[in-house]
Amino acid sequence: MVLEARGLTKRFGGLVAVSDVSLTINQGEFVGLIGPNGAGKTTLFNLLTGFHRPSAGTVVFKGEDITGLKTSGRVHLGLARTFQIVQPFPELTVSEHVQVGLLTNKRKKQINVQQEIEEILNAVGLVEKSNDLAKHLSLGQLKRLEIARAMATGPSMILLDEPFGGLGQHEIAAIQELITDLQHKGVTILIIEHVLKAIMNLCQRVIVLNEGRILAQGTPEEIINNPEVVGAYLGKTDSGQLKKVL
Amino acid sequence: MKEKKLNLIFILFWLIALLLVPPLFPRYLLHVFIIAHIYAAFALSWDLLAGYVGELSLGHSLFFGLGAYSIGYLSGKFGVDPWLSIGISCIVTVVWGLLIGLPCLRLRGPYLAIVTLAFQMLFFLLANSLYNLTGGEEGIRNIERVFNSTESYYYLSVFLVIIAFIICYLLVSSKYGLIFRTIRENPEAAEAAGVNIVNYKMLGYMVSALIAGLAGSYQALYLKIATPDTLSMALTFSAITIVAIGGKGTLVGAVLGSYVTTFIFDRFAFLKDYKMLMYSIVLVLCVLFFRNGLAGAVKRVLLWRKMGVDNMPGGGKA
Ligand SMILES: Nc1ncnc2c1ncn2[C@@H]1O[C@H](COP(=O)(O)OP(=O)(O)O)[C@@H](O)[C@H]1O
Numbered sequence: 329m330v331l332e333a334r335g336l337t338k339r340f341g342g343l344v345a346v347s348d349v350s351l352t353i354n355q356g357e358f359v360g361l362i363g364p365n366g367a368g369k370t371t372l373f374n375l376l377t378g379f380h381r382p383s384a385g386t387v388v389f390k391g392e393d394i395t396g397l398k399t400s401g402r403v404h405l406g407l408a409r410t411f412q413i414v415q416p417f418p419e420l421t422v423s424e425h426v427q428v429g430l431l432t433n434k435r436k437k438q439i440n441v442q443q444e445i446e447e448i449l450n451a452v453g454l455v456e457k458s459n460d461l462a463k464h465l466s467l468g469q470l471k472r473l474e475i476a477r478a479m480a481t482g483p484s485m486i487l488l489d490e491p492f493g494g495l496g497q498h499e500i501a502a503i504q505e506l507i508t509d510l511q512h513k514g515v516t517i518l519i520i521e522h523v524l525k526a527i528m529n530l531c532q533r534v535i536v537l538n539e540g541r542i543l544a545q546g547t548p549e550e551i552i553n554n555p556e557v558v559g560a561y562l563g564k565t566d567s568g569q570l571k572k573v574l
Numbered sequence: 575m576k577e578k579k580l581n582l583i584f585i586l587f588w589l590i591a592l593l594l595v596p597p598l599f600p601r602y603l604l605h606v607f608i609i610a611h612i613y614a615a616f617a618l619s620w621d622l623l624a625g626y627v628g629e630l631s632l633g634h635s636l637f638f639g640l641g642a643y644s645i646g647y648l649s650g651k652f653g654v655d656p657w658l659s660i661g662i663s664c665i666v667t668v669v670w671g672l673l674i675g676l677p678c679l680r681l682r683g684p685y686l687a688i689v690t691l692a693f694q695m696l697f698f699l700l701a702n703s704l705y706n707l708t709g710g711e712e713g714i715r716n717i718e719r720v721f722n723s724t725e726s727y728y729y730l731s732v733f734l735v736i737i738a739f740i741i742c743y744l745l746v747s748s749k750y751g752l753i754f755r756t757i758r759e760n761p762e763a764a765e766a767a768g769v770n771i772v773n774y775k776m777l778g779y780m781v782s783a784l785i786a787g788l789a790g791s792y793q794a795l796y797l798k799i800a801t802p803d804t805l806s807m808a809l810t811f812s813a814i815t816i817v818a819i820g821g822k823g824t825l826v827g828a829v830l831g832s833y834v835t836t837f838i839f840d841r842f843a844f845l846k847d848y849k850m851l852m853y854s855i856v857l858v859l860c861v862l863f864f865r866n867g868l869a870g871a872v873k874r875v876l877l878w879r880k881m882g883v884d885n886m887p888g889g890g891k892a
């Protein structure tokens with residue numbers, strides 16, 4: 329087990345965005361986290377990565393209780409993330425985005441930074457852009473830059489928050505390939521996606537969040553045939569229709 | 575990199591020019607240069623925070639004043655050796671930076687700027703009103719004279735400003751510079767990239783406080799007096815304006831900006847009565863029409879053949 333959440337709860341005033349969520353992710357696993365808009369997926373990521381303090385519950389990463397650790401400390405342990413709404417450093421170059429991740433990576437000796445930057449930018453297909461400022465990139469490029477920056481920190485686990493959001497078919501395919509490569513390198517992946525279809529073939533297991541609670545988990549097959557999941561997405565409809573939506 | 579070379583050339587020419595000043599110019603101008611150098615060091619310390627770390631330090635004269643009053647007390651009141659006093663003043667300033675920075679930097683939001691501002695206003699008030707302790711508006715006098723000639727004070731001011739510039743330059747061109755800029759650009763993303771933003775902001779804040787304190791104590795050493803205007807809001811404002819004129823996030827701009835402002839105020843002495851008004855107008859004009867400042871303009875001229883004007887690096891966000 330790499331990551332474990334026990335009874336995670338987050339209240340925003342009266343709103344309970346995440347409610348008593350417990351989950352475990354195993355080493356090398358590729359897990360999808362789906363659920364309707366506002367289900368609490370991003371908030372759960374914020375709890376796991378230390379952007380929010382939980383109202384209750386604990387987070388354990390590689391056997392260590394990290395509930396009180398700040399985000400950067402978790403990154404140093406190997407837990408990286410990307411953002412649903414891209415968060416670039418507008419006035420920095422593409423290669424500087426990667427460089428900062430390498431600089432803060434304390435588990436690895438810095439031997440040839442320039443070469444590592446190039447390798448990572450190659451993997452995400454941004455080598456030609458390495459000297460461009462982030463503010464001049466397209467959304468698809470920024471989404472890939474998010475992943476590049478996370479990769480640079482040398483993670484053993486990456487949390488990806490809707491990496492396909494707002495992208496076209498070609499760009500989605502490129503990113504699918506990129507995260508499959510990551511998985512082959514042994515990186516554990518937890519991926520949020522609004523639409524199950526995009527991660528159907530990638531995920532070994534899917535967790536469904538609804539109104540802050542875990543509604544179901546299982547293989548992608550099990551999930552699309554689960555009537556409760558159907559209900560959460562569509563109200564009362566049959567699963568044939570759901571398959572089209574998901 | 576091209577930019578690195580430009581900076582080295584700048585330092586070299588600057589140093590040579592400064593060494594030519596005493597033999598070539600009337601003695602009276604040395605005084606103006608000394609003041610310009612003190613302001614330049616102070617503006618550099620402000621630019622380090624605002625232009626690189628992205629923290630607007632609105633009460634920055636607090637550190638200048640702490641430096642000035644520390645040497646005032648030590649040398650002026652207790653007769654401590656003035657050189658030792660400068661050293662202790664710097665330590666005092668940094669300790670205050672720590673005391674304010676540690677609790678404030680843990681909080682998200684503009685707390686650091688506000689609390690620094692609050693302390694600056696409090697100390698300004700105390701300096702003015704506690705006549706028995708601080709000498710009120712008269713300030714603290716009798717700081718020991720260390721040199722007989724203005725030339726010596728001039729050379730020391732050259733040393734001071736070059737050292738301040740080199741410290742800032744080495745810092746921002748090292749890996750810390752990149753880390754500072756990620757914090758300026760997007761603190762949450764920086765944290766997600768593994769940057770412990772509290773620690774690095776603290777580092778920037780300490781170095782900035784140290785340089786501001788050094789500038790303040792040198793001014794007191796030179797003028798042999800520490801007065802409340804070393805703690806004034808107008809002084810902070812002058813640093814902000816100098817950096818706006820020169821170009822934020824460039825360091826060179828802080829230096830160019832202070833020469834320009836100091837010499838203008840010297841040439842047109844009547845403007846001194848309208849300092850705040852002038853600063854406000856110039857600041858607004860710079861932010862609206864002169865975003866990259868003098869440094870940006872110079873760089874454009876020097877580099878324009880290599881790059882398109884659109885691709886101008888640096889300059890920073892206003
Ligand atoms: N910082 C916040 N403050 C207040 N409410 C929030 C905050 N972040 C999220 N929420 C609320 O929590 C709920 C879950 O949001 P979110 O986690 O972004 O959902 P999802 O990512 O599944 O679409 C929403 O109702 C949202 O408005």
Ligand SMILES: [Mg+2]
Pocket residue numbers: 369370371412
């Ligand atoms: Mg979301």
